[in-house]
Amino acid sequence: MKNLVFLTGAGISAESGIKTFRDADGLWEGHDIMEVASFDGFEKNPALVLDFYNQRRKQLLEVQPNKAHEIIADLQQHFNVTIITQNVDDLHERAGSENIIHLHGELLKARSVVNEDLIYDWKTDILEGTTNDKNHQLRPHIVWFGEAVPEIENAVKIIEKADIIVIVGTSLQVYPAAGLIDCADKAKHFFYVDLNPAETSYFRKKIKVIPKKASEGMMELKELLKELS
The missing domain is CATH 3.30.1600.10 (SIR2/SIRT2 'Small Domain')
Known part of the structure; x- marks a missing residue:
């Protein structure tokens, strides 16, 4: 896969x-x-x-996971899915996703x-x-400001092997996460799901933008992704 x-x-x-x-x-x-x-x-x-x-x-x-978290978890049936998140919540885990890297730590x-x-x-x-x-x-x-991000090296290794990258709900403007997409030399497809499509202007990749909130955007994107599996 x-x-x-x-x-x-x-x-x-x-x-x-x-x-x-x-x-x-x-x-x-x-x-x-x-x-x-x-x-x-x-x-x-x-x-x-x-x-x-x-x-x-x-x-x-x-709170509970929403439809976007659930769709990402369901895509594990079609792909080797890894999530690299800047979020400190456990909503991806509760939705059923298995491979998650928390760049900024975990609240629980x-x-x-x-x-x-x-x-x-x-x-x-x-x-x-x-x-x-x-x-x-x-x-x-x-991970507080000024502290090292221990998982960044693992995240880079994952990005380097990615065939498809989907950015959901982040403009990736905070480093070191902001530099990850530049390591995606193997990936052939990039998607961005967020209500603020203008924030993709600085990406140095050709990205398909879905200007919707996460749950609606992921409902649209899941069918496109299945065609690429």
Whole structure:
């Protein structure tokens, strides 16, 4: 089977009720991004940062995958599907997708502030004083601004082998994810599903644009993809 790679972002989860990364004014639900998405912000006000992600985690547990997530999972019957997502939710997994790379971490995991390799499944609040068995404070397993993106090398390897690439709900303007599409030398077909087709103007690939929200666009695209399988 052909290798089909999805690059997904906030736009695919928005229909499930997950708010997009930031508003037009640069704030994330009323917070300056660096206050809640950097290690400096965490050191200055850990209670604020932990509460922010506790609220995001609670919200995630209340929502469900939407039709776009489900269609991508169904395409595993026709392709070797890998998802490279900038999202920290688990909606792709809950829809049934199996091969997922989370570039920016996972909201339903926690990790030690002392050893980043000590990672735990986590669905409840993380508070100041929430520790592992080594007495290390825990933090959200999220890649904050200024931190390395551990999965980027794996993502590059997947992109290099892709026959078809579909971008859903992301303009790929945040690095290092923004550079991934330039590694897709083998791919013959590129598709972009989003309500903002103008954001494809800087891509250096010939891309077929489907200017619809994720669920509607994926319903249209799935038949085109099956013809390419």
